[in-house]
Amino acid sequence: DIQLTQSPSTLSASVGDTVTITCRASQSISIRASESTITWLAWYQRKPGKAPKLLIYRASTLDGGVPSRFSGSGSGTEFTLTISSLQPDDFATYYCQQYNSVLGVTFGPGTKVDI
């Protein structure tokens, strides 16, 4: 199974900051298909007592309704989630997930963003 690591595990930030969270996979989770590359990586936001909320899928595609201050990038084994101009509602824990089911679906350990 593919293992995911996230860094940092905790991140202290202030409203208005730009923060970046990194997710690394133990092997490549990108697949070459025709003339494009598909990467089976998602990012979620989780707040206490609530189910995770999907932010990004396929490494860089924003889910509907997610503010544009969230962005994802990367391919292969290294990925980033960037939150520009952090808002009070963004203080939460963020998880990456690789979902190439041939290689086994796994979640990262999480990054807590707090004040």
Place this chain on the structure above:
Amino acid sequence: EVQLMESGGGLVKPGGSLRLSCSASGFIFAKAWMSWVRQAPGKGPEWVGRVKGNLDGGATDYAPPVKGRFIISREDSESKLFLHLNSLKTDDTAIYYCATALDWREDFVTHWGHGTLVTVSS
């Protein structure tokens, strides 16, 4: 509105069995890939397994820690998903969530249930 509602959790002894159910509504259940994800106390989410929809033959995949012990099944006529938990271990203690990405036919999750707690303890 998409709704997923789990039931069937409880306290069970190590080695015991349990069946969880998930009632779904608000989307075309038969086409949807349906997953179970669990979260143990103080830990992050852990994918348990998934059953594909009718367009993909209903194939199942499982995470290594549960493979051979847990079985996912579905009853499309009732829009229900099941998780049969066998040979339970204390490490299986977690909140179990029913989850789906609706029409996406991929293994990320757009909708989650509220979860049902499974406690494995003697």
